[in-house]
Every structure is written in structure tokens, then in C-alpha cells.
Amino acid sequence: MSSVLFEIKNNIAVITLNHPEKFNAFTREMILLLQKTLDDCSSDKNIRCVYLTGNGKAFSAGQDLSEVAHKDANVFKEMLSDYYNPLVTRIRNMEKPVVCAVNGVAAGAGANIALSCDVVVAKVSSSFIQAFSKIGLIPDSGGTFFLPRLIGFQKASAIMMLGDKISATEAERMGMIYKVFSDENFSEESMKIAIVLSKMPTKGLAYTKQALNQSAGNSLEEQLRAEDNLQFAAAQTKDYAEGVKAFLEKRQAEFKGE
Secondary structure (H helix, E strand, C coil): CCCEEEEEECCEEEEEECCHHHCCCECHHHHHHHHHHHHHHHHCCCCCEEEEEECCCEEECCECHHHCCCCCCHHHHHHHHHHHHHHHHHHHHCCCCEEEEECCEEECHHHHHHHCCCEEEEECCCEEECHHHHHCCCCCCCHHHHHHHHHCHHHHHHHHHHCCEEEHHHHHHCCCCCEEECCCCHHHHHHHHHHHHHCCCHHHHHHHHHHHHHHCCCCHHHHHHHHHHHHHHHCCCHHHHHHHHHHHCCCCCCCCCC
8 A cells, every 4th residue: 555645535635644564654755755745735726724644553753764774874865855854845835734643653753744734733642752862863854943943942952862752741731732632532633623724714824824934034023024925915815805704794704715
């Protein structure tokens, strides 16, 4: 079977990492397929939300080390520049919300790819591990960018250097992820979030995502200008017109993602 499963449920693209016998560890083939799947989601106007999860006991154990073992350091430059970095860039640049439903352990690149998504939820039994230090590597796949911004410099530094296993409950407490759900209700509750997002004003969400992306490197003045420009764009959407009309008419808005 394919290492990445893909189906569309209503307006939600459900992407499932499907290498359960190796805890969904990433291979080159798997990452390239995931890149292509995200590209398909970006170009399909009927898709208004992406739901990313894993099959089996893990979300992803990170890189399949059998692909890089006994090779020189150049293999890591190739893996990052051609595989992982473009994957993270696709997630952040996608003009649709990406929900990551962490169904089990998320380690190494698996953890950092999860944290690059817009909304991250997890099973209560799942965990997050910055496993890189255990084998003498540094956190990659955007980990050194996202984690300090989510939980603070000192906490991120300690977790990355010590390689602590962080429970889903602790990850939620420290602000690493949005919510934790019981194992029994996880699929239903996490999908509810995707359903809500899929019915919201998609272009407005995309502009919000752009504003958040830009805020990482902007001064206050630059960010205020960015907000001005993005708000102007949002105010010209059909969804904005529908939102205002529905509010005045005291009814539920019916957004089309336009």
C-alpha cells in the first residue's frame, strides 16, 4: 500500500502517514509523496482544510535512519534541502488551515513537522520527543524556529538538549499544542476541528496565516503595515460580505471560501 493515504471527505483532505510497521518513519519516497499530496490540496479549490495524521501507534518516529546510516554528511544536506525543508514550507505557505492530529509518538522530524501545522491536537497517550541530541544531531525541519516561539527559549533549549519525552498533557500545558483528547474520542474530536475550519472563510484564514508567518521577522511597525494590507485584501472577499450580511440578518453565515 501507499506510504501516504489520501481521501477527501466533504471539503476536508485527510492525509494519513502509512508506514505503521516502522512507526511512520519518513523515507524519501514518503516525503516526496507527501509533498505532492499537499500540492494537490493547494490547487484543489474544493478542499478547504487539511487533516494530517498517522496510521498505527505513531504519528511519525522521524527519519528512517536506515536510509542515511553509513553515509557521509552530504546526505543530510540533501535530505533537508530537497525533502524536509520544502515539506515544512508547503505547510506554512498553504492558503488553507492544516490540522495535525497526533495519534501517537511524534519524534524528531515527526514532532517538528507536526508543530509546523496551524492547529495541533493529540491523543492523551501520545508524546513528543526532540530525539536529535540522542544521536549527535541538531533539531531540524523547522524545530529550532517553531518550538522556542511556542514555549519560550529556555524550555525549548532544555527539551532539545536533554531529549526529554514530553507527554501530550504536558505539551498542552506548556502551549506546545492546542488540545488533548482521550484516546477513545480522539478521531471524532480532532475531526470536528477540521469540519469547523472547512466551513469558515478560507481566504480570511489564509490571510491570518500569512500575518502569523510575517510576524516572526517583522518589527511592530512592519507588522502593523502587513495587517493593513491583509485586512484590505480580506475585506474584498465574498466571505466577508456574506459574514456581515449574515450578522445583520441574525443568521448563520454560509461561507464559500471565496
